[in-house]
Amino acid sequence: MTVHSLVVASHVAAAVGGESDPAAWFRRNGIQPPPRVEEAVDIGLDVERLRARHERQLKLERGANRWAHFVNIGLGSWLVTQPLLIGVPEPMLRIGEIACGLLLMLCAGLALSWQLRWARWLCAGIGTVVMALPFLFSTANGAAYLSDTLIGALIFGFAVCTKPEPGDSANAALHGPAVPPGWSYNPSNWTQRIPIIALAVVGLYVSRYLAGYQLGYIPAVWDPFFVGNPADPKNGTEEIVTSFVSEAWPVSDAAVGGYTYLLEIVTGIVGSRMRWRTMPWLVVLFGLMIAPLGITSISFIVIQPIVIGTWSTIALIGAAAVLIQIPYSLDELLATLQFLRRRKRAGRSVLRVFFFGDTDESPRGLARKAQSEAPDDVFDQRPGVVVADMVGGGVGLNWGLGLALALGLLLLFTRPLLGVDGSVANAHHLIGALVLTVVSLAAAEVARTLRFVLVPLGAALLAVPLLWPAGAAAAVFAVVTGGLLIVASLPRGAIKQRYGSWERLIR
Numbered sequence: 418m419t420v421h422s423l424v425v426a427s428h429v430a431a432a433v434g435g436e437s438d439p440a441a442w443f444r445r446n447g448i449q450p451p452p453r454v455e456e457a458v459d460i461g462l463d464v465e466r467l468r469a470r471h472e473r474q475l476k477l478e479r480g481a482n483r484w485a486h487f488v489n490i491g492l493g494s495w496l497v498t499q500p501l502l503i504g505v506p507e508p509m510l511r512i513g514e515i516a517c518g519l520l521l522m523l524c525a526g527l528a529l530s531w532q533l534r535w536a537r538w539l540c541a542g543i544g545t546v547v548m549a550l551p552f553l554f555s556t557a558n559g560a561a562y563l564s565d566t567l568i569g570a571l572i573f574g575f576a577v578c579t580k581p582e583p584g585d586s587a588n589a590a591l592h593g594p595a596v597p598p599g600w601s602y603n604p605s606n607w608t609q610r611i612p613i614i615a616l617a618v619v620g621l622y623v624s625r626y627l628a629g630y631q632l633g634y635i636p637a638v639w640d641p642f643f644v645g646n647p648a649d650p651k652n653g654t655e656e657i658v659t660s661f662v663s664e665a666w667p668v669s670d671a672a673v674g675g676y677t678y679l680l681e682i683v684t685g686i687v688g689s690r691m692r693w694r695t696m697p698w699l700v701v702l703f704g705l706m707i708a709p710l711g712i713t714s715i716s717f718i719v720i721q722p723i724v725i726g727t728w729s730t731i732a733l734i735g736a737a738a739v740l741i742q743i744p745y746s747l748d749e750l751l752a753t754l755q756f757l758r759r760r761k762r763a764g765r766s767v768l769r770v771f772f773f774g775d776t777d778e779s780p781r782g783l784a785r786k787a788q789s790e791a792p793d794d795v796f797d798q799r800p801g802v803v804v805a806d807m808v809g810g811g812v813g814l815n816w817g818l819g820l821a822l823a824l825g826l827l828l829l830f831t832r833p834l835l836g837v838d839g840s841v842a843n844a845h846h847l848i849g850a851l852v853l854t855v856v857s858l859a860a861a862e863v864a865r866t867l868r869f870v871l872v873p874l875g876a877a878l879l880a881v882p883l884l885w886p887a888g889a890a891a892a893v894f895a896v897v898t899g900g901l902l903i904v905a906s907l908p909r910g911a912i913k914q915r916y917g918s919w920e921r922l923i924r
Contacts, residue, residue: 471587476531478581485575486528489540492572493521496547503560510554510561517547521572528576537576537583544572548679552628552672559634562672566625566679573683582688585695589774595691597752598759598777599917604749605693605700607796608806612745613707614685616738617678620710623735624675627658631669643728654729657721674713674735681706693752695774704750707742711854714739718850722832723843740853744861748811751863751919811862815910818856821871824898824905825852828878835894841887845895848878852902863916866924868906875902 496518500511521543527536548569551562577583582590596603603609630638643653657663663670684703688696714736721728756777760770769775796803814822827834828849832842852874859868878899882892912923 467587467591471590474590475581479531479534482579482581483529485579486525486537486540489525489528489572489575490522492568492575493518493525495568496521499561499564503558503564505556505558505561507554507556507558510550510556513550513554514547514561514565517543517550525576540576541573544569544574544576544683545680547572548676552632552668552676555632555668557633559629559632562628562632562634566675570679570683574686578683578686582692582695584772585774588776589691589695593691593694593776597693597755597917599915599920600752601915602806602810603690603693604752604811605688605690606806606810607690608803609745609749609810610685612807613742614682616742616745617681617685619738620735620742621675621678621682623731623738624671624678627654627671627731628669628675630655631658631663631671638731640730642730653721653727654731656727657717657725657729657732660725662720662725674710677706677710681710693749694756694777697753697757697771697774700749700753701771704746707739707746710739711743711857715850715854718829718853719847722846740857743857744812744859744864747858747861748863748916751916755917755919809913811914812860813862813910813913814856814860815908817905817908817910818859818868821852821868821902821905822856824902825849825856828852828898831894835891837887837891839887840885841881841891844881844885845878848874848881862912862914862923863919865909865912866922868909871902871906875899875906878902 496514499505499518500514505511505514521540524536524539524543527533528540530536546569548566550569551558551565556562627638629635638652638654638658640652640654651659658671666673681703684699684706688699693700717732718736721732756775757767757770759777760775761767765775798806826849828845831837831845831849837845852871855867855870855874858864859866859870876899878895881895881899886892909924912920916923
């Protein structure tokens, strides 16, 4: 007996027996109520009416966006014919492109059916594979690299970035607030996501440029500051992307970075402004994708002068883009984790809520009020308001963090600026990179408490002259800078937004 049949049976029993609680009917007959029955009853809604309304909305949205699956069928044909048109030399890459193209045409065709709407996720999976093909097989054809990465991203976007929002439950799609309870803004608004996506685009172009050199598509890369010499004509960027660190990877590490940025861009686009509660799994995945990029970027900042012995201007630009991304991603992740905790306390299955979403514990009237107060389209506001929301929504630097930012940058470049070298310069560099990481995290209002990590970093800097004596000037610099880092950790600064129960933890 299907869930739908059980729901119908419960309503028949309710009509005959005067039952007003379908969930009670299931329990009385020794049957565990389906989750959607419990969810609907919990907020006082008719189960069958909720299902029918949700199905009607889904069909309308699918009908309006069916064109996307036809486009994917066309992109599949593009992949099938591409190896012959551009002369892909690698046999396995040719086979992979043709196989992915044929499979995409099949899955996109299946996704046109209402009963097989899950096939859109197969299309998205094919898109992720297509994006990876050119660097997995290290193709010598630059056109294949550009085409596959672009076509793969488009396949993913057409598959799951169009409406209806994939995977959410009826309760999540139709009821519940747009703004998390206790919050003053919606962390899933487009104004909150666009800075992350824009910075990911910067990272993508940096990675793609470096990958072009690693894969042999371009003969050299540009670096305006760290230039080569007659004995070693390679500039700093070329030294780094051909170093033993990069070559330790079985494939182009820059291409892997570009792949991750592409995934970050497309997952940043997926979902509505309520995705913090309708697609918790996606928000968590989105946040986790930024973490390895941040770790990798900080690692490259650290090892450039210490391990490799030079710098890369292009790599520093990419690292800066990732560091600026991090604070913009934390608020949406926090809102989702708070939501999952609330649903767990309400007796919901965390696993089901994680994958299918839910409404929130707000009373029905409050949920409707919260939804009505949030603008349907943030871009209907004045341009100045939109830009201010993009730049400063939940993110900002007080004077302490601004000071720490300047000191962190200074510590990175004490070699050329102050003339220190050896272990002292390496220690300065490592501490400076960690200071910049802490500033990046603490710039998010929800993570402002992390500024206190500047205290042990300042103490470590004070200890540098004791561990590696380097003269009076270097000692004075370390003492002054370390003390200033400790002072910079003290001011919390204004917290302009509200974050529900999390506010008591922002010290």
